[in-house]
Amino acid sequence: MNAIEVNHITKGYGKVKALDDVTFSVTRGEVFGLIGPDGSGKTTMYRILCSLLLPEAGTAMVDGFDVVKQMTEIRKRVGYMPGKFSLYQDLTVQENLEFFATLFGTTIDEGYDSIKAIYSQIERFRDRKAGALSGGMKQKLALSCALVHQPSVLFLDEPTTGVDPVSRKELWEMLAGLKQRGITILASTPYLDEVRRCEHVAFLDCGRIRGIGTPEQILIEFADIFNPSGIEHAKTADRIDENVIEVEHLVKAFGSFHAVDDISFSVKRGEIFGFLGANGAGKTTAMRMLTGLSQPTSGTGKVAGYDIRTQHEQIKKHIGYMSQKFSLYEDMTVAENIRLFAGIYGMKKEEVRGKMEALLRQLRFEDHANDLVGSLPLGWKQKLAFSVSIFHEPAIVFLDEPTGGVDPATRRQFWELIYEAASRGITVFVTTHYMDEAEYCDRISIMVDGKISAMGNPEELKQRFHQPDMDHVFTYLAREAKRGD
Amino acid sequence: MIKYLIQKEFIQIRRNGFLPRLILVFPIVIMCVMPWVMNQEVKNIRVDVVDNDRSSLSQQLVHSIEASNYFIFCGQKPTYQVALKDVETSRTDIILVIPPHYSRDLTNGRQPQVLIAANAVNGTKGSIGSAYLSQIVTANVAPTAIQSKVSALFLYNKHLNYKVFMIPALFGILLMLMTGFLPALNIVGEKEKGTIEQINVTPVPKWSFILAKLIPYWLIAIVLITICLLLSWLVYGITCQGNLLLVYLLAMFLALFFSSLGLIISNYSDTMQQAIFVMWFFVVCMLLLSGLFTPVRSMPHLAYLTTYINPMHYFIDAIRTVFVRGGSFHAITHQVLALLAIGSFMAAWAVQSYKKNS
Amino acid sequence: MKQFLSFVIKEARHILRDKRTMLILFVMPVVLMLIFGFAITNDVRNVRTVVVTSQMDPQTQAVINRLAASEYFTITTAVATPREAEQLIRSQKADMAVVFGQNFAARKSGVQFIVDGADPNMAQQWTNYATGIIAQSPQPIANSKLLYNPQMRSAYNFVPAIMGVLLMLVCAMMTSISIVREKEQGTMEVLLVSPVRPLMIIIAKVIPYLVLAFVILSTILFMARFVLDVPLQGSLLWIFVVSTIYILLALSLGLLISNIANSQLMALLLSAMVLLMPIVMLSGMLFPIESMPTILQWVSAIVPPRYYIAAMRKLMVMGVGITAVAREVTILSAMTLFLLAVSLKKFKTRLE
Secondary structure: OEEEEEEEEEEEEOOEEEEEEEEEEEEOOOEEEEEOOOOOOHHHHHHHHOOOOOOOEEEEEEOOEEOOOOHHHHHHHEEEEOOOOOOOOOOEHHHHHHHHHHHOOOOHHHHHHHHHHHHHHHHHHOOOEHHHOOHHHHHHHHHHHHHOOOOOEEEEOOOOOOOOHHHHHHHHHHHHHHHHOOOEEEEOOOOHHHHOOOOEEEEEEOOEEEEEEOHHHHHHHOHHHHOOOOOOOOOOOOOOOOEEEEEEEEEEEEOOEEEEEEEEEEEEOOOEEEEEEOOOOOHHHHHHHHOOOOOOOEEEEEEOOEEOOOOHHHHHHOEEEEOOOOOOOOOOEHHHHHHHHHHHOOOOHHHHHHHHHHHHHHHOOHHHOOOEHHHOOHHHHHHHHHHHHOOOOOOEEEEEOOOOOOOHHHHHHHHHHHHHHHHOOOEEEEEOOOHHHHHHOOEEEEEEOOEEEEEEOHHHHHHHHOOOOHHHHHHHHHOOOOOOO | OHHHHHHHHHHHHHHOOHHHHHHHHHHHHHHHHHHHHOOOOOOOEEEEEEEOOOOHHHHHHHHHHHHOOOEEEEEEOOOHHHHHHHHHOOOOOEEEEEOOOHHHHHHOOOOOOEEEEEEOOOHHHHHHHHHHHHHHHHHHHOOOOOOOOEEEEEEOOOOOOHHHHHHHHHHHHHHHHHHHHHHHHHHHHHHHHOHHHHHHOOOOOHHHHHHHHHHHHHHHHHHHHHHHHHHHHHOOOOOOOOOHHHHHHHHHHHHHHHHHHHHHHHHHOOOHHHHHHHHHHHHHHHHHOOOOOOOHHHOOHHHHHHHHHOHHHHHHHHHHHHHOOOOOHHHHHHHHHHHHHHHHHHHHHHHHHOOOOO | OHHHHHHHHHHHHHHHHOHHHHHHHHHHHHHHHHHHHHHOOOOOOOEEEEEEOOOOOHHHHHHHHHHHHOOOEEEEEEEOOHHHHHHHHHOOOOOEEEEEOOOOOOOOOOEEEEEEOOOHHHHHHHHHHHHHHHHOOOOOOEEEEEEOOOOOOHHHHHHHHHHHHHHHHHHHHHHHHHHHHHHHHOHHHHHHHOOOOHHHHHHHHHHHHHHHHHHHHHHHHHHHHHOOOOOOOOOHHHHHHHHHHHHHHHHHHHHHHHHHOOOHHHHHHHHHHHHHHHHHHHOOOOOOHHHOOHHHHHHHOOOHHHHHHHHHHHHHHHOOOHHHHHHHHHHHHHHHHHHHHHHHHHOOOOOO
16 A cells, blocks of 8 residues: 555646646655756655645545544644754754653654764754754754654655755765654655655646656766766966965854864965865854854954954955855845845945946846845845855855755856856855765865864865765764764 | 935835825824813713602702703602612712701701712722712802802913814824834834845945934925914814924924834834834833823822923923913923933934844 | 744744833833832822811811811911912812811801812712711711722722723734834744744744733732732632633734734724723723723723623622623633634735
C-alpha cells in the first residue's frame, strides 16, 4: 500500500494556480523528495497533505486516510515541519523541545536517541531563549522539535535552509534511521546532495509536476535548472596590495560566552572573501562588528580605513550590507526601494535614474519596476537586495548567507552578479553554507568555535588538509568543534 | 537624504490600505458620535414620589416635577421601603418623600420637612439631581425665597452646552490616539520585520531617521485637526472663538510630544504588544490627570503636581482657552512654551534612544 | 492531561517572560485605582475667584470673607470693573468673578456672578455653592440624603467601572493577540497538525488568562476595600460568580477577534479601537447612559461591560442581593453563551 496517494490535486489562491492537477504517490518507508524553485507550490502541497488546506479538486490519501474527510486521523499520524517553522522565541531551547515532545505525546528522554545527532549540538544552550539563537541554530532546534516524535508519515518543508553542511549530513543520517523504522518521509530541499539521498523525487514547477523519477534521472533531465555549468572567474592579476579590512584580536563576549574569540585577518581590495563556519561559530556576530552594528568587546579593526570602534558611522558610508533576513521594504515597489537607498547614500537624482535603468535591464526586471517587492519570488528578492546593497558603489559589500533557500540556477545568477561587482573593484565579504560557492571565492576563512581555524585560497586548503573538495575540508574542520560537545 | 526617508514613510502609510482609511474615518466617526456620548450633563433623572400627605398642594409639587425636563416621574410609591427597592433594581434614581401634614404645615406657615434620597453611587449625578429637586421643592414651598438678588452670567457658553466643553478636548484625544499609537508600533514593526537592520548599516544620521518618522505624523495631525474643525462647525455649529492658527500650533506641539513618546516606547520595546501596553498605560494616566474630565484644581496636591509635566494638561487648558474662550496667544504663552519644551525634550530623547550601534 | 498541562505551562511562561507587559498589567489596576480614587474628583475646591467692587465697605468685606473662609473658593484679586474680571477669566487667571453692585451695602442691588461656562457642570456647581454662601439661606426645606455614598466619593462609582474595563482588556486583548501571534509565527500550523484536539488548544490558551484575570480582580477588590475605603457591601461570592461570567464573555470575545484578525497589528487595532473605545465610552463608565441620545442608548445595549458595571455597582456599593441584579446577570450569561458558541464554531481548524 502507498503511504501517500495524490490524485489530480488542484488548488488556487484567487487567480493564481498554486497546484494544477498534481498526481504522485509515495510507497511506505520511502524517502521522497519534492523539489522545485521557490513558489512552485511545494508548501501548498504539504499543507493539503497535512489537512491544513482543502484542495479545490482531486483527492489525497495519507496513511490510508482521506485528507478532506478524516482530518482527525491524519493529524494523529503525521509530523510536519513547516518551511517557516518558528519556535516560541521567549521560551528556552529546553522548554521548546519539552513542549513539542509533550504535544506529540512523548518525552525528551524517549525521543532523545532519534534527535541526538542534532540536538547534542545545541544542548549546551538549553537554557538560552530560542530568540537569542543564531539562524542556523534555530533551524536545528526546529528540526529537533519536529523529529522528537515518530509519526508514520513525516513532512519536511525545506528543513535545512541555513544549516551548515556538517549538520545537514547528520540530519540525513537521522532520516535514514527513521526510514529504517518504516517511517515515510516527504522532504524538499534546494541542496543537490540532499536530493541525491532521496529514493524518488518529483520536480514541481509552477504548480505542475514536470517529472518523477530517481534523483539522477531528474537531475540529468533538468540539468539546465539543477546543474548549471560552473562560472569562470577571471582572477584579476593586477590587484593592488591594499587591505580594506584589517582585524586584530577581535573579541565579542556576551557575558562569559565568547561568540567571537580573538580573530585576526585582513582582506584585500577587490577580493571575494568567503567567511565560512558552522552555525553558531560566530560569523554573524563578527560581521555585525565589522559593519558597525555592534561594538567589539576587545581588539581592534579597520574597515575601509576607519576604526570599527569609534568611526562606525564613517564606515557605514563606504559599505553595503545584505542581512540573513531579507530586508528590503516589502510594501514598497522595486523602484521605490532603489530610490530610497540611493537617496540615503546621497546619490544624485539623475545618476539614480540612469543607473536604475541599467540595473533593471541587467536583472531583467524592466517590467517589474513597479511591482511590490513583497510579491516577488525569493530568488528575485535576493538578487534585488544584493543589487541595492552595491548600488551606491561601496568599497566593500557584506553578504550574510545571501543565497539561503535559493535554487541552483538562481544561485548561479547571483554569483554572476557578485563577480561582476568584484570586477568593478568592490570587495566582497560573504558567508555561505553552500560549499560549491566557497570554491568561487578568492580566499576563505573557516571559523570554528569563535576562532578562525583555517584561512587561504580554496586550492591551498584542499591541499593542506588532504581533502578532495571544500565540502570535505569544512566537514573535517567543523567536526573538530568543541562547542558541539 | 531625509527627503527620501520621509517619502518612504508616506509610501508605507499609503500602501498599508488600512491606515489611510483609519486616519480619515476614525476622526469622522469619533467626531460624529463622541460629543453626544461625552456628556456629563445630568438629565433624565428618574424620581419616585412617596406622598404621605395626598393633598392638592403635594399634588402640585408632583406636577412641577413632572413638568421639569430634568426629571422623569416614575410614579407614586406607597412607602419609602417600596421606593428603595426601586433604587436597588435601578428603576429609579431619586426618592422624594413628602411628609404627612405637608399642606397643613405650609398653610400654617411652618416649614415641612421634605426628604430627598438620591442614589449617590455616581456622586455628581446624585448631588446635582438632589440639588435640582430641592430647588423645585423650595420654589413650590416658598415661591418668593428663590428670587434673591443673586444672578449668574455664564461666559463663553451661555447655554451651558456640554459639547462646547468636550469638543476641543476631543481634538486632544484624537491627536493622542492617532499620532501616539501609530508611531509606537512603527519602529517595533521594523524591528520585527528586520528592515531596521538595513537602515542601521547605512550612514543615516539618527536624528534624520527619527525626524523622518515624526514629520508624517505632523501632517496627519494637520489633516486631523482640519477634519475636526470642519465637523464641529458643520455638525454642531460650534466654531473656534480664537485664532485658528493657534489651534494648529497647539496641535503640532502636542503631536510632536505624542509621536516622540510613541517612538521612544517603540525604541525600547521588543514586541508590538509590549509597545501598545506601555503606550496605553501612559496615555490613560495622562488623559485622566489632564483635567479633561474633571477640574485639575480639585485634585489633591500630589496629583496636581503631576500636571506640571503633563503635556495633555497644557494642551487641554490652552485649547479650551483659544477655542471656547477666544483667548489670544498672550493668554496661552505659558502653555505653549511648556508644550514646546516637553515636546523637544521628548524628541531629543527619541533620537537618543534609537541605537544604531550596540 | 499531560499535554494539556504542558500547554498551560507554556502559555503561562509566555506571559511571565514578558516582564514589561506583566508590570503594566499589575501596575495598571493599582495606578488606575489610585487616580480614580483620589485624583479624579468633581469636588468644588480652590475655585479662583475675583472680586469686582468699586468700594470696599464692611458689608462687602463680610461677604468676601465668608467666601474666602470656605474651602471652595480662593479669592485671588479684586478689580474695579467687570471688564477686567472678564479679561482675567479669559486668560485663565480666574474661574469666576463676584460682582457687587454699586449699592450693595445699602441692600439695594444684588450680586452677579460672572462664571467661566466652559465646563457647564462645574459652572453650575460653583454658582450653587457661591449662592449658598452669599445668601446664607436659613434651614433648607428639603433634606437631602445621599444614599450609599454620602461623601460623594467618585471611587464608589469608578471601582466597578475599572473592573469592567481592565478585565475586558486583559482577557479579550491578550488572548486574541496570543492566538494571532501563533498564527503569524507559523506555530499554529504545527499545533493544528499535532494530535491535540483543537478544543483543548483553546481551553489551554485561555486558562492562564483566566487566572490572571482573577488575580487582577482580587487586586482591585483588595485595593478598593483597604486603600480607597470603598465598602464591599454585597456578598463576595456573588461578586466572583458574576465576574466569572463576565471574564468568560471577554475570553470568548478575544477568541472571536483572533478568528477575524490575521496579524498582531490588526488584532491590536481591533481590540483597541473597535473594542476598547466603545467600552470606555458607551458602558456608562465615565458618561451616564441616560444622558445619551436614544440611538446611542440602543447601541450601548449590546456593550457587555454596561451590564457588568451596573451589576457590580449594585452588588458592591449598594449591597443588594443577587435578585436585584437578575436582569443584568441573565443578559450577561446569554451574551456569554452566544459569543462562546460563535467563537468555538468559528475557530478554524484549517488554514485558508
